[in-house]
Amino acid sequence: TPSATTTIPPNVQSLIVQARDLFERAFGADDDLADRADLPRHCASAPGRVNLIGEHTDYTGGYVLPLAIDRNTVCYGRGDIVARADAGVASTRCRVASTTGRRDDCAVEFFADRSSTPSTTSDRWANYVRGVVEQYLPDLPDDETFVLDVAVAGDVPLGSGLSSSASLEVATAAFLECVMERRGVAYSSCGGKGRNAGGTMSAKDVAKERAIRCQRAENVFCGVPCGIMDQFVSSAGSKGNLLLIDCRSLDFQKVSPSCADEACMPVLVIANSNVKHDLGAGEYPIRVQQCKEATEALSKVNPLVKSLRDASMDDVDAAASSGVLSGVLLKRARHVVSENSRTVKAADAWLRGDWELVGNLMNESHSSMKDDYEVSCDEIDVLVQLAQNFDGVFGSRLTGGGFGGCTVTLVKKDVAQGLIDYLNQKYEEKTGSKCDCFITSPGGGAMAISV
Numbered sequence: 001t002p003s004a005t006t007t008i009p010p011n012v013q014s015l016i017v018q019a020r021d022l023f024e025r026a027f028g029a030d031d032d033l034a035d036r037a038d039l040p041r042h043c044a045s046a047p048g049r050v051n052l053i054g055e056h057t058d059y060t061g062g063y064v065l066p067l068a069i070d071r072n073t074v075c076y077g078r079g080d081i082v083a084r085a086d087a088g089v090a091s092t093r094c095r096v097a098s099t100t101g102r103r104d105d106c107a108v109e110f111f112a113d114r115s116s117t118p119s120t121t122s123d124r125w126a127n128y129v130r131g132v133v134e135q136y137l138p139d140l141p142d143d144e145t146f147v148l149d150v151a152v153a154g155d156v157p158l159g160s161g162l163s164s165s166a167s168l169e170v171a172t173a174a175f176l177e178c179v180m181e182r183r184g185v186a187y188s189s190c191g192g193k194g195r196n197a198g199g200t201m202s203a204k205d206v207a208k209e210r211a212i213r214c215q216r217a218e219n220v221f222c223g224v225p226c227g228i229m230d231q232f233v234s235s236a237g238s239k240g241n242l243l244l245i246d247c248r249s250l251d252f253q254k255v256s257p258s259c260a261d262e263a264c265m266p267v268l269v270i271a272n273s274n275v276k277h278d279l280g281a282g283e284y285p286i287r288v289q290q291c292k293e294a295t296e297a298l299s300k301v302n303p304l305v306k307s308l309r310d311a312s313m314d315d316v317d318a319a320a321s322s323g324v325l326s327g328v329l330l331k332r333a334r335h336v337v338s339e340n341s342r343t344v345k346a347a348d349a350w351l352r353g354d355w356e357l358v359g360n361l362m363n364e365s366h367s368s369m370k371d372d373y374e375v376s377c378d379e380i381d382v383l384v385q386l387a388q389n390f391d392g393v394f395g396s397r398l399t400g401g402g403f404g405g406c407t408v409t410l411v412k413k414d415v416a417q418g419l420i421d422y423l424n425q426k427y428e429e430k431t432g433s434k435c436d437c438f439i440t441s442p443g444g445g446a447m448a449i450s451v
């Protein structure tokens, strides 16, 4: 289970207040279900993330190097596990509301029922919650189900590539784990051995299992064929550390510079382009498919290649010269294979405090995403170029799925604010739109908050 903590960052505290206020507005007063008023209260939070490097590598079992950021989603509400004898009647329904909804006090309702199918209403956001609830139902005895009233508040910008979706899923999961823990119900689907409430599952394994469930929720209930990076780092994030995640074995290690010299440590600036091209939603599944096809082609020159993770640049070159890999598929494979190797190098360079090398790898990553993977766009390229040419910047690149969203820049601490002012001014001059920039540092992962 997520660890309770006493040091809750101020922005999370403010989100808790917002979520609690919304809870009272949406579910508190004149409740038509008097017995719900006594249900136990719970609260949990989970962060968004930024990916330093390792983009579009997770769904082919490769490496990623993200960090949880100090932007979060909080779930506050009441919840319990009750007999399904009542299923189908109002007292076992789940209700969710969000401060970002068009009518925030208007709750979305669904039943936690194993036979549920994704809803296709205009309240599509509720599927991120519902999908997660569905992943936890099999932990309960057959004749029991969840009853929930959950209010959501977050400060991860929506649809900007900082993974508000994963933070919502993982916060929901952590909330459900609070509900289960209170009832002594443990994870049931870890090869029959896992136990979280019983305490025999390590914190690492709990974080991993939670991430797997949240990814499945997004894949199945939201129709996004995403890899596991976002959910993983939101779940397992660690203050002060990047996570080097092996998306095949799901092993991960915390990465922080061994030199403890805070003063010479650069910072990360996130710049939100505030654009999101519609193209992106359709292009993502196309990239996933192209990777499958490229893998098939590569396996003809090297039968050991079962996913792009297994391929080397030599394999890619061999496949290209023998003609089995060409055109768009060659470009896609070249990005993923080179990105995996950059990611492992960047983790090592970060550990050694070799910021020049980290920056160069970030710059190469951007070029590769732009030219070979073709997931950048004009606005993002403007931000990256402005940053890369700014004195004191080590490197800059598009972060997240692409077609808009954010850039991440590694920059000397003493010029970070200067960079932000520069980007604000120049981006508007060049594109006519405003960007939002902020400095971030690696924050913690999902946590339960005592209420």
Ligand code: ADP
Residues within 6 Å of the ligand: 073, 098, 099, 100, 101, 124, 125, 126, 128, 152, 153, 154, 157, 158, 159, 160, 161, 162, 163, 164, 165, 166, 168, 400
């Ligand atoms: P990203 O994950 O990069 O922010 P996505 O398109 O994957 O972008 O996910 C954004 C979607 O997640 C939103 O459109 C919404 O449906 C849902 N979402 C995330 N956070 C919230 C929230 N606090 N309240 C309601 N919906 C949310």
Ligand code: MG
Residues within 6 Å of the ligand: 163, 164, 165, 166, 230
């Ligand atoms: Mg997302």
